Amino acid sequence: MKKRAEIRISGMTCATCASTIESALRDKGVESASVNLGSETAQVEYDPSRLKLSELESAIRDAGYDVINERATVKVGGMVCATCESTVADAIREIDGVSDVTVNLSTEKAYVTYNPKVVSLEDIRRAVEDAGYQYLGVVGEESESLEVEIRARDLRERMRKIIVGFGASALLMLLMYLAPMTHTMSIVMMCVATPAFVYVSSGIFRAAHRALRNRNLNMDVMYSMGTGVAFVSSVLSTLGVLSHDFIFYETAVMLASFLNLGRYLETRAKWRTSDAIKKLAALQPRTATLIVSGSEREIPAEMIKPGDVILIRPGERVPADGEVIEGEGYVDESMISGEPVPVLKKPGSQVTGGTLNKNAALKMRAMRVGRETFLAQIIDLVDKAQGSRPEIQRLADRVVSVFIPVVLSIAMLSFLAWYFLGRSYMPEERVLMFATSSMISVLVVACPCALGLATPTAVTVGIGRGAELGILIKSGEALEVSDRLTTVIFDKTGTLTVGRPEVTETVGDELSILRLAAGVESRSEHPLGEAIVRMAVSKGVKIPEVRDFYAFPGMGVVGIVDGVEVAVGNRSFISERGTRIPDGMLERSRALEEMGRTVLFVSVAGAAAGAFAISDAIKDSARPAVQKLKGMGLDVVMITGDNIRSARSVAEQIGIGEVHAEVLPQEKASEVRKLQQAGRTVAFVGDGINDAPALAQADLGIAIGSGTDVAIEAGEIVLIRDDLMDVVRGIQLSRKVMSRIKQNIFWAFAYNTALIPVAAGALYPGFGIMFRPELAGLAMALSSVTVVSLSLMLKRYIPDAQK
Secondary structure (H helix, E strand, O other): EEEEEEEEEEEOOOOHHHHHHHHHHHHHOOOOEEOOOOEEEEEEEEEOOOOOOHHHOOOOOOOOOOEEEEEEEEEEEEEOOOOOOOOOHHHOOOOOOOOEEEEEEOEEEEEEEEEEOOOOOOHHHHHHOOOOOOEEEEOOOOOHHHHHHHHHHHHHHHHHHHHHHHHHHHHHHHHHHHHOOOOOOOOHHHHHHHHHHHHHHHHHHHHHHHHHOOOOHHHHHHHHHHHHHHHHHHHHHHHOOHHHHHOOOHHHHHHHHHHHHHHHHHHHHHHHOOHHHHHHHOOOOOOEEEOOOOOOEOOOOOOOOOOOEEEEEOOOOOOOOEEEEOOOOEEEEEHHHHHOOOOEEOOOOEEEOOOEEEEOOOOEEEEEEOOOOOOHHHHHHHHHHHHHOHHHHHHHHHHHHHHHHHHHHHHHHHHHHHHHHHHOOOHHHHHHHHHHHHHHHHHHHOOOOHHHHHHHHHHHHHHHHHHHHOOOOOHHHHHHHHHOEEEEEHHHHHEEEEOOOOEEEEEOOOOHHHHHHHHOOOOOOOHHHHHHHHHHHHHHOOOOOOOHHHHHHOOEEEEEEEEEEEEEEOOHHHHHOOOOOOOOHHHHHHHHOOOOOOEEEEEOEHHHEEEEEEEEOOEEEOHHHHHEEEEEEOOEEEEEOHHHHHHHHHHHHHOEEEEOOOOHHHHHHHHHHHHOOOOOOOOEEEEEOOOHHHHHHOEEEEEEEOOOOOHHHHOOEEEHHHHHHHHHHHHHHHHHHHHHHHHHHHHHHHHHHHHEEEEHHHHHHOOOOOHHHHHEEEHHHHHHHHHHHHHHHHHOOOOEEEE
């Protein structure tokens, strides 16, 4: 049956692009393809039994274009182990029109990229529920209360099962010790155990049934096999088919109870891994006071539109990003800047959604609302980052995918080995019981839940902890790179320095050259040029008009002022224009450069007229941050467009030995590349605007942007505050998270590798040690709880640089 679909495309520039895409689609085997350059869409007709829409999207990308899809984050309940992740992901991926799915077990979210013309959220909901899991809504919708209700109900139900299960187990054990095992006693035990077993283990068997229906071998299948074998052998024993030695009623009920206990503890712990998102979301006020024609009206915050006038009373949070238009008062912006001192806001001041108005009523005009606000972008960034999968997680996923078949084989081999060879170690009548016990223990103890939780829980908690510290880590991959860094490159201006240089000294007739230089620099946007203009304004100099202005990036500027050519720039720029700089002026400029000043020469009508010494103050945090990084074994490099003497002077003050000076802005990325080619793993620290190419080229881009949109886009790690010690804190946090992931994986493997052989009876021939099935269930629960608890400890982690 044919199917029609519309695909949105970006990157087309001409009719050739359209024909190229149509050709690529036809080569893929579509029935028909029509690409509209104007609307940038492709209408395709294809046979979904032979082709999936994602394959057509891949063909378009292979042709050199991009496909525009939507992304939704869906909350999923009921996942308990790594195989649940793959089950949910496979179910959603099966929907034609879904191009990418990532499922995070710890946050219980599915990140879905899909074609909205083909797939609806209803399709995704149906796929999740058909796979046997709970669809809890889309992140951002008002589904929080529903999610809380469902989760709370799930926990209450598990607690009831735990109480019933352990109560029944205790009674069964008491019966075993009170009286010898007779046929009557076995019937009594069956009457006690059966209703408890059905009630406590029903969820496990339902989950196993769903998994098998979806052709998946997951842990629920193994658990149901383990507990089922224990219960069925008990019933067969009661019915006289087997001897009384095979009565495992208390084991079956206790096993099911331990499984519920482990999942109860795991679910409670997983809730806490997403606390950072909840705290950030709590900063968003739910209502706002809208002012219309002088009257006030309370509306939901999500109904604010750009241009609306909003009243913010003292003690209220700002509901959107905007500008103060009336009133004057202090606003606590510590959530963004980290500065505890409130900031004065008056008409014209920018305010950010989520910040707290402290002491006076303010009227603001909303400019960015809803998902466009800075706070919403941060929440989205952290959420996406928590859903990312570093390489180490992919390794764990591959291990888990082969783990269950291997464990099933070990369990079966254990049974067969003890059944056929056990007579050498025990009386014949005990062989079958021992073989059965070892098989059950292997099935129960081998849960790879801990392995599946090891990475996502640590990534989720670690990235959330970073957000609390003002360090936005945008992906799990950034954590891995941070762990391998060898070199940190700092841009100088605006990163190591405050980025607001000022003229400190003038060589020559100050007022004369200041007027002409300010005239040319008034058209420049370079910070050094702005310093000259600021000085002219502060001295009351009337800035003349300039024509024929031209800027030479990284060199200088030139223009016609008062009918003569005026050039302002560095020494080489002035000299290349044929201007001879007098020896006295050169000598003075060298002395100033050795003091760390940047010197700009002024040439008027081809003759050197004077020079300005300009200095940019070094940030207070620069030197301690560099010292800390060196102490961590990292090489620190400074890169700048300044001349080498001035650059070295600044670097010496900060404590940096390796300096790359006189580097043009467009050359910074190639300087980064050279260091990478020399075998270094490089982080580049810049302000996120001019340094975007270098940030992208580096193995790890760290953007310092005080929360600007550009900074958020530019780096893999974004520092909200303008504090260089956050570079150190960010790297220390990343290393800590990676260290915790490795610890988690170690413990997850340790439980399995150590306990599976014990459960299989490997220690019985030499030491007489046998792992009873109920202890295997307890160990299984402990392994998951251990891993999640280790990850949760990251919530209290304080980087050394913060202590």
